[in-house]
Amino acid sequence: MTTRATLWLAIVAFQTATFATRAQGQEGNCAEPTGVRYVEYPTGGKAATTGRPLKANDGRIVAVDVDSRIEIHFDTLCLRRYLDVGRAALNGDEKAIRLIARLDSLRAAVAGIPAAIQALKETFATFTDLQAGQATSQKFDQQLRASSGKLLRIVKPLRLAIQARLSEGGLETDAARAATEELMRPLYAGPEPYDWTVLSVLLNREITATDSEVATHLGKSSYGLEVRAHLLDQNGRGFPLAMPGHNREEEGALVPFERFQFALSEDQSVLYERADSLAKTIDSVRSLGEGFATQLKTDFASLQEKLEPLVARAAEAAKPIESRAIALTRWTNPDVATAWLQSVVGALDKDSAGPAARAAWDSLLAALGETRADLEALQQFGALSAELHGATADEAMDAILGRADALRHLIAPGSTTGGDAVLLRALNAEVWRDRIHRVDSFLRAVQTLKQPLRQQILNDPKGPVAEVRELIVALQSAATTLQGITQEGLNVVANALGLPRTLLATSLPEPRGQLRVKLTAPLDTRIELQGVRGTRHENDVVSIEYRFFDGEKPLPRGWKDTFRLRVFGWRSRVVAGLAFAVQEHHELWRPGAAVSWHFSHRAWPNASEAGTGDAAGLGQVSFGLTTINLHFDNAQAVELGIGPSIGLLDNRLIAGGGWNLQVSRDHLYGFVSLRLLNITGSK
Amino acid sequence: MRVLSVRPDNVEKDIQSARDILDQAIAHPSKTVMIIRRVGPEITRFADKVAARTDPFPWREAVWVTDQRIFRPLEEARYFTTHASASGSILNVRDIPVVWLDPTATLPEVDEAFLEAESGA
Numbered sequence: 001m002t003t004r005a006t007l008w009l010a011i012v013a014f015q016t017a018t019f020a021t022r023a024q025g026q027e028g029n030c031a032e033p034t035g036v037r038y039v040e041y042p043t044g045g046k047a048a049t050t051g052r053p054l055k056a057n058d059g060r061i062v063a064v065d066v067d068s069r070i071e072i073h074f075d076t077l078c079l080r081r082y083l084d085v086g087r088a089a090l091n092g093d094e095k096a097i098r099l100i101a102r103l104d105s106l107r108a109a110v111a112g113i114p115a116a117i118q119a120l121k122e123t124f125a126t127f128t129d130l131q132a133g134q135a136t137s138q139k140f141d142q143q144l145r146a147s148s149g150k151l152l153r154i155v156k157p158l159r160l161a162i163q164a165r166l167s168e169g170g171l172e173t174d175a176a177r178a179a180t181e182e183l184m185r186p187l188y189a190g191p192e193p194y195d196w197t198v199l200s201v202l203l204n205r206e207i208t209a210t211d212s213e214v215a216t217h218l219g220k221s222s223y224g225l226e227v228r229a230h231l232l233d234q235n236g237r238g239f240p241l242a243m244p245g246h247n248r249e250e251e252g253a254l255v256p257f258e259r260f261q262f263a264l265s266e267d268q269s270v271l272y273e274r275a276d277s278l279a280k281t282i283d284s285v286r287s288l289g290e291g292f293a294t295q296l297k298t299d300f301a302s303l304q305e306k307l308e309p310l311v312a313r314a315a316e317a318a319k320p321i322e323s324r325a326i327a328l329t330r331w332t333n334p335d336v337a338t339a340w341l342q343s344v345v346g347a348l349d350k351d352s353a354g355p356a357a358r359a360a361w362d363s364l365l366a367a368l369g370e371t372r373a374d375l376e377a378l379q380q381f382g383a384l385s386a387e388l389h390g391a392t393a394d395e396a397m398d399a400i401l402g403r404a405d406a407l408r409h410l411i412a413p414g415s416t417t418g419g420d421a422v423l424l425r426a427l428n429a430e431v432w433r434d435r436i437h438r439v440d441s442f443l444r445a446v447q448t449l450k451q452p453l454r455q456q457i458l459n460d461p462k463g464p465v466a467e468v469r470e471l472i473v474a475l476q477s478a479a480t481t482l483q484g485i486t487q488e489g490l491n492v493v494a495n496a497l498g499l500p501r502t503l504l505a506t507s508l509p510e511p512r513g514q515l516r517v518k519l520t521a522p523l524d525t526r527i528e529l530q531g532v533r534g535t536r537h538e539n540d541v542v543s544i545e546y547r548f549f550d551g552e553k554p555l556p557r558g559w560k561d562t563f564r565l566r567v568f569g570w571r572s573r574v575v576a577g578l579a580f581a582v583q584e585h586h587e588l589w590r591p592g593a594a595v596s597w598h599f600s601h602r603a604w605p606n607a608s609e610a611g612t613g614d615a616a617g618l619g620q621v622s623f624g625l626t627t628i629n630l631h632f633d634n635a636q637a638v639e640l641g642i643g644p645s646i647g648l649l650d651n652r653l654i655a656g657g658g659w660n661l662q663v664s665r666d667h668l669y670g671f672v673s674l675r676l677l678n679i680t681g682s683k
Numbered sequence: 684m685r686v687l688s689v690r691p692d693n694v695e696k697d698i699q700s701a702r703d704i705l706d707q708a709i710a711h712p713s714k715t716v717m718i719i720r721r722v723g724p725e726i727t728r729f730a731d732k733v734a735a736r737t738d739p740f741p742w743r744e745a746v747w748v749t750d751q752r753i754f755r756p757l758e759e760a761r762y763f764t765t766h767a768s769a770s771g772s773i774l775n776v777r778d779i780p781v782v783w784l785d786p787t788a789t790l791p792e793v794d795e796a797f798l799e800a801e802s803g804a
Contacts, residue, residue, distance in 0.1 A: 011703070054790060077744050106733075123742075124741075127713070127742055137713050140713050140742075141713070141776055144713075144742065144801050144802075145801065145802050145803055146802075146804035148797075148798040148799075148801035149798075149802035152795060152798040152799060152802055153800050155794060155795060156795050156798075159791045159792070159795070177789050177792075178789065180789065180791065181789035181791060184790065184791045185790060187791075187792065188735055188736065188790055188791075191737065191739075193739040193740060223741055324752045447737070532772075657741075674746055
């Protein structure tokens with residue numbers, strides 16, 4: 001067997017052998033403050049091979065392709081530092097830092113092996129080509145640099161780790177070097193440049209040994225991590241996602257997204273039937289404006305019925321919080337919060353429970369900031385109650401549109417993207433319960449402080465304790481009022497106002513076999529979107545939640561990352577709508593149910609782009625064919641037209657012309673189809 | 684590995700021939716070359732390790748100069764610069780000495796030295 005063939009086989013064998021040992025991310029420099037980073041591998045675009053790095057915990061919603069694989073890499077040392085904020089536990093522990101850095105470099109080495117094998121194979125091939133005059137020295141030089149660099153990043157950390165372990169075990173430096181050489185000799189003993197199986201065994205053995213040392217050194221108080229991932233559909237339903245090493249959900253077979261549709265989907269069929277029914281009701285209109293107004297009124301009549309109970313709930317939920325508005329305003333003022341903290345910070349730093357109390361206070365302040373924003377959202381939304389009650393469709397339409405802009409632009413404090421829909425969050429009972437938990441955690445943390453600090457904080461008339469105690473009652477009342485708002489209800493709000501649905505889900509099912517993993521274990525994992533069991537749709541959301549524990553105690557350092565599924569590259573869609581068409585030499589615009597088959601292209605995003613585009617799809621243009629069920633000639637039972645069309649605003653507006661297949665004269669017609677509201681949430 | 688030595692009865696010819704071989708090895712545009720100098724049991728063990736890490740790679744070459752007279756004036760200093768204790772000097776594909784090794788280097792250290800020279804690390 002040739003060297004090339006053997007190397008190729010080695011790649012396959014090694015990838016199989018090392019699958020269980022997941023790799024860690026880059027070591028050391030904490031480019032990501034949390035130590036967590038994502039790499040998206042889409043099926044197209046430049047990032048298909050290089051991967052698209054995405055940040056964790058940066059608060060924005062990022063689009064990923066619907067067929068991507070999302071790898072999640074953990075830098076354990078940086079993650080520990082992130083969790084240690086306020087505890088200073090690891091900062092002075094040089095041995096722990098050394099061990100964890102070693103562990104990270106070994107895991108990075110394991111991760112790098114398949115690429116190194118491949119690169120070495122290509123270097124051999126390029127050298128052969130060079131000898132045969134089929135490659136340049138420059139090409140070989142580049143190839144050699146790449147492959148040797150990859151190999152160096154594997155064998156060097158391995159040697160240093162073995163040597164360090166032996167030295168720490170008591171061997172003198174030269175003896176440790178000699179013993180390391182003996183341990184590594186089998187790696188170089190075979191007929192090939194490296195024995196990859198031996199390399200795998202050596203690395204895994206060192207990882208296990210270092211893992212064990214870290215666990216022994218850090219003792220029982222080592223950190224634990226729970227990562228949960230869900231796919232949230234358009235209706236806010238959540239489906240747990242498989243994450244190897246973190247849960248025991250099973251991946252399904254890899255099924256690519258249907259980028260080229262040739263038939264109406266189920267939800268578009270519903271829209272078509274509705275459009276057909278509307279077409280028969282409306283008959284004809286004298287102008288396009290009249291047609292759209294008629295369509296809009298019908299849409300709003302349906303929306304009004306669904307919004308009224310939600311609006312009433314929002315108004316009721318806002319009342320108890322309003323009574324605590326003064327306290328909220330005070331404690332969300334950074335000057336007040338900082339001044340109070342400064343008054344106790346000296347004593348807190350001296351108390352062993354002080355860091356935990358500070359962390360609980362920080363968490364509470366964040367919750368209070370959200371509460372204040374949510375109160376405004378509930379008030380704005382609740383104010384619709386009086387306007388909608390007993391209103392005509394026209395009045396309801398005016399009321400909703402009058403407030404839609406204000407509601408849509410309510411964003412979380414500190415957020416500049418507008419991606420975080422405060423109204424949806426404000427209507428979520430789970431969010432209010434989480435706030436109760438945070439207030440409770442702070443009060444409990446205060447109780448663990450030593451005297452006299454504890455009494456000082458509890459009895460401080462200018463302190464927050466008395467006011468946040470009273471806030472619990474208001475929060476509980478809001479949570480109870482909002483309990484029972486259905487996913488469908490929230491969906492109506494989101495659709496009506498064009499809000500992102502990331503916060504729709506109120507209670508997500510627990511992934512099967514959810515694990516709490518110690519930071520000493522391999523943490524890297526992935527989400528294979530093509531392997532999601534069930535159907536994925538564009539604009540579905542992948543939500544990844546991180547929860548941390550110190551022993552058994554939850555740490556308030558968790559976060560959620562949100563990815564929106566998008567279809568990048570070329571695609572075709574079949575969309576239904578209500579069109580208004582005008583026949584040549586006629587003036588009346590007649591409605592008809594329309595079906596459009598449209599092609600569009602969305603550029604693949606690079607690493608710095610969120611890729612979500614604008615919510616309204618302003619940049620989306622499509623081209624295709626539209627058929628309309630026309631009603632120009634009363635003598636014809638079936639009257640179909642077909643012609644080219646252009647779609648704007650993500651197919652909300654489709655315009656074009658066509659040829660009536662049934663009439664005997666005046667075959668040509670023009671049409672416009674405008675999809676203003678979409679209660680079903682279909683795209 | 685090429686072992687270059689000088690026989691007592693053929694000094695001039697051997698030196699010239701050895702220099703030609705050394706020049707040829709270094710001049711190859713796509714090879715990384717390890718020049719080993721000096722003799723002794725420790726150097727022999729070192730040379731064995733170097734051979735173990737050059738043989739599997741066709742782009743690696745090792746030349747053991749067992750007689751210092753083979754080096755032209757200042758040539759040895761050019762390869763080994765200030766590394767007086769070094770017995771091995773690795774020249775990258777552009778013929779620049781980039782890594783130096785003591786004779787006590789272990790097998791993994793020899794391998795890493797080649798990888799460093801090749802990768803430009």
